[in-house]
Amino acid sequence: MKALTFRGKETVRYESVPDPVLETRTDVMVQVELTAICGSDLHPYHEREKGLDHGTVMGHEFVGEIVEVGNEVVNLQRGMRVFCPFSTSCGVCFYCRRGLTARCVHSQLFGWRENGAGLHGGQAEFVRVPLADTTLLLLPETVSPEGGLLLGDVFSTGYFCAEMAEISPQGVYAVVGCGPVGLMAILGARELGAEQIYAIDAIPGRLKLAETFGAVPVNFRECDPVAVLRNATEGRGADSVLEVVGSADAGRTAFELVRPGGVIATVGVHTGDRVVFSPVEAYDKNITYKIGRCSARHYMENLLPVVEKGKYDLGAVISHRLPLNQGVEAYRIFDKKLDNCSKVILKVCE
Ligand code: NAD
Ligand code: ZN
DSSP, X not given: OEEEEEOSTTOEEEEEOOOOOOOSTTOEEEEEEEEEEOHHHHHHHTTSSOOOOTTOBOOOEEEEEEEEEOTTOXXXXXXXXXXXXXXXXXSSSHHHHTTOGGGOTTOOBTTEEETTEEEOOXXXXXXXXXXXXXXXXXXXXXXXXXXXXXXXXXHHXXXXXXXXXXXXXXXXXXXXXXXXXHHHHHHHHHHTTOOEEEEEESOHHHHHHHHHTTOEEEETTTSOHHHHHHHTTTTSOEEEEEEOSOSHHHHHHHHHHEEEEEEEEEOSOOOSSSOSSOXXXXXXXXXXXXEOOOOHHHHHHHHHHHHHHTOSOGGGGOOEEEEGGGHHHHHHHHHHTOTTOSOEEEEOOO
């Protein structure tokens, strides 16, 4: 089959790789219809996140059709259209039972193989899905494939970030980073009742989208976000900050923005080795710091009705729709934020 593979720093290749095969009886094979590039793919792409085996099929966002089913799969059949969280989960362990599917004891991340072990990703014609019964969800007729794709990661992750931020209608919130996940965090915050959201980035097109989604855009190259948030809160700072970048600079901005007693909710994947504020700084502000991987399987199920109702124009974040064979160029465009790029979808088959 054809796939986008990791071949070292800033190098992905569109190439032929062996067709995946079912490996355990609870696997299914999915023929990928749509896949996407995520900000999370950029961390191994730049080798900020190290250890990814060369030759690994990239990507963890996909929807498609089941074409082969393991003997012990009970709920799924060939021909079913499914959408998928970015990691697998068993549905029965201590963590799954509490909705913390990201920490399932059997969890594997799509598109992550290290020392020969792990799962290939979804930027390919076919992808093997382990623990299929408890990982995949059926895509209802009422939800578009693009809607399913965005639910599998970015919308779920944005909502999760907003949930960690303890939103209330009276609060004043700052979202640091207006990539696809940050934009979804704005919608997540609104869904939870937020009315005053300041969205911080330096890319005009993304700030424009943030504004369309109901936030006040703040270009940090043109003004000081800390001053903006202080002005909006009688000098206190944001009640919560949703940090959706994953860099030391953004982490520090979040710390400066939050008011005493506030919450920093971080979904940005940090690759530095330290938290960017000291224990005493945190103490002196009485902050709560929450961070982690989204339990996408859990949120997808809960957010499906929101997407079905079409309450938000999630698809507005998609700026590019390209075929898989233009994936290498798509990585370049998304990484360098060229051509007003906000999110790239790759079409694999009809
Ligand atoms: P992206 O790279 O498209 O977006 C990041 C945005 O942050 C860009 O628009 C950039 O201009 C902006 N930015 C950079 N530095 C900034 C700063 N100092 N202040 C404000 N804005 C700044 O990525 P994305 O797809 O939106 O993903 C965002 C982050 O979320 C990534 O770190 C990704 O790995 C992470 N992520 C985490 C989870 C999870 O489960 N926790 C899931 C998906 C993605
Ligand atoms: Zn992702």
